[in-house]
Amino acid sequence: MGLVERIKLLCDEKKTNFAEVERNIGISNGQIRRWNTSTPGTDKLEMVADYFDVSVDYLLGRTDKKRYYDLTEKDERDIERDLERILNSAESELGLASFDGRVLDEMDQEDRELYITSLRNALRLHKRLAKKKFTPKKYR
Structure with a gap:
């Protein structure tokens, strides 16, 4: 193209x-x-x-990545790893485990999915903002 x-x-x-x-x-x-x-x-x-x-x-046409701060496959893997670590931590520590006054295991499936999706989106947003802010100018 x-x-x-x-x-x-x-x-x-x-x-x-x-x-x-x-x-x-x-x-x-x-x-x-x-x-x-x-x-x-x-x-x-x-x-x-x-x-x-x-x-x-x-x-x-040198790359299909539109913006320098777009997430790569490695970034997505890191986000999933961080999400899993946060969820494991939340399940083991009661202080982080409450969501709307309930423990993660006691949530119905829909609330649990919403909670996980919210965390995943927050991690993605944080990663994009960090890349935007801290990528040196010569790599943009």
Whole structure:
């Protein structure tokens, strides 16, 4: 998939079009379409990447990861490991085991799933924010 096709997908996701993107970032009308046959400057690529909050590498097709702070498979495995450790700790220690005044084992299945999903989402959010905040600029 080429550069223009990736930008088209991003436009579709954001429900916009090339003309609006070009107006908003300040490049000439029809410029993005011409990138099928010519090579854009790095400054223009950076402006488009910033507009869509994606990496330049994603635009160029070097990676399928849109943002540097997106979670990888390793991050997901780490989150699941941390979640399991928290749940094991919660089941063994009564102080962490209460949820709405009940022990984890006493919860019905729906409440238990909601509790686990909430913890998993909190861990994911924390991991993304940490990556966003602490990733050195040279790796972005």
